[in-house]
Amino acid sequence: MSYSELLLFKRYPELVENIPWLSLGSFPTAVQKLTILEQNLEYDGIWIKRDDQTGELYGGNKVRKLEFIIADVLRRKKQWILTFGGLGSNHCLATALYGREHGLKTVLCLIDQPLTEHTQEQLLRFDYLGAKISYARNTTGAVLKGVWQLASKWGVYLLGPGGSSEFGNLGYVEAGLELANQIDNGLLPKPGHVYVPIGTMGTYCGLKIGFELADLDIDLVGVRVTERSMTNEKKAAKLVNKTAKMLQSFSDDIPEIELAPADIHIDHDFAGPSYGAVTDEGLEAQQLLSETEGIHLETTYTGKAFAGMLDHIRSKKLSGEPVLYWHTYNSVDLRDMVRKHHDFTHLPRAFHKFFKENLISYI
Numbered sequence: 001m002s003y004s005e006l007l008l009f010k011r012y013p014e015l016v017e018n019i020p021w022l023s024l025g026s027f028p029t030a031v032q033k034l035t036i037l038e039q040n041l042e043y044d045g046i047w048i049k050r051d052d053q054t055g056e057l058y059g060g061n062k063v064r065k066l067e068f069i070i071a072d073v074l075r076r077k078k079q080w081i082l083t084f085g086g087l088g089s090n091h092c093l094a095t096a097l098y099g100r101e102h103g104l105k106t107v108l109c110l111i112d113q114p115l116t117e118h119t120q121e122q123l124l125r126f127d128y129l130g131a132k133i134s135y136a137r138n139t140t141g142a143v144l145k146g147v148w149q150l151a152s153k154w155g156v157y158l159l160g161p162g163g164s165s166e167f168g169n170l171g172y173v174e175a176g177l178e179l180a181n182q183i184d185n186g187l188l189p190k191p192g193h194v195y196v197p198i199g200t201m202g203t204y205c206g207l208k209i210g211f212e213l214a215d216l217d218i219d220l221v222g223v224r225v226t227e228r229s230m231t232n233e234k235k236a237a238k239l240v241n242k243t244a245k246m247l248q249s250f251s252d253d254i255p256e257i258e259l260a261p262a263d264i265h266i267d268h269d270f271a272g273p274s275y276g277a278v279t280d281e282g283l284e285a286q287q288l289l290s291e292t293e294g295i296h297l298e299t300t301y302t303g304k305a306f307a308g309m310l311d312h313i314r315s316k317k318l319s320g321e322p323v324l325y326w327h328t329y330n331s332v333d334l335r336d337m338v339r340k341h342h343d344f345t346h347l348p349r350a351f352h353k354f355f356k357e358n359l360i361s362y363i
């Protein structure tokens, strides 16, 4: 994809001068009707948006965000990206991987999350990709370590958790316009409801703006997967407004968008006891989608969001209109990276305790 093909720039050419962007992924991602699942649930019109296939190296929702973020890092001539996440963070992995492709080094401040096969794999992958990892245990620790890293390095670009910065969110503004185009081109009917996991909120807020710009009246449901203090209607409305304001500051053609918390639809019932905790509903959702359609969900984000959608379908909370699940988890097989690099003693000592027991089934 090139600059001139970006829907945001096509619609609002004045943005080109002020908004950095580079191509990392393959777009548009496919939309697909889940016919076997439809039969299983006796609901006509269940669709999926395959953002698991956004990139050849690594897919998932981070690729769209990083197209804007990495371009901004390069524009500012920084050599390091400092960012934050849980021990198994997909955002951290995507940043390390695509950053490396562009000659950037990454420092990751990692906080605790429940230990699973996935978290062990991610830690090994961070190290394989040459990221510098620092164990911060909790959010306060991450802030302190981050400040220390910032002070000790020249040319550092500070990136918040999940890449949900004003620039990062634009990846999903573009994605909202992309879906509108696919509807216009007859690739799918207009969904009445779209489901997506909501964590640091950039995916949700970007889509919300994209749908507004495209005049798409869709009930966008974020299924919360992180703590409520971090992910809630008030903060999401604020992030939408802040991102929209930045866009408006660059183009008079962009309409004013000023949302209130009541305009945000978050389902809080599927997060489980903590971020990263495996829930029964998430596992059931994972099993059902795998058995019916052969599509893989994980347990921290996508299993929970899919469980939310299943519950709404089964309990007949929906309008009967088509529903679309926006799949945000990578589906590129990265097991080889772990096979090649599985000696955890290469990691800083603080991480060795997470490998007391090997949870990875294939090494």
Ligand SMILES: Cc1ncc(COP(=O)(O)O)c(C=O)c1O
Pocket (backbone or CB within 6 Å): 060, 061, 090, 091, 162, 164, 197, 198, 199, 200, 201, 202, 203, 204, 301, 302, 328, 329, 330
């Ligand atoms: C697979 C997956 N889905 C959804 C999300 C949530 O996206 P956001 O942080 O933009 O709300 C993440 C964030 O890390 C993720 O890794």
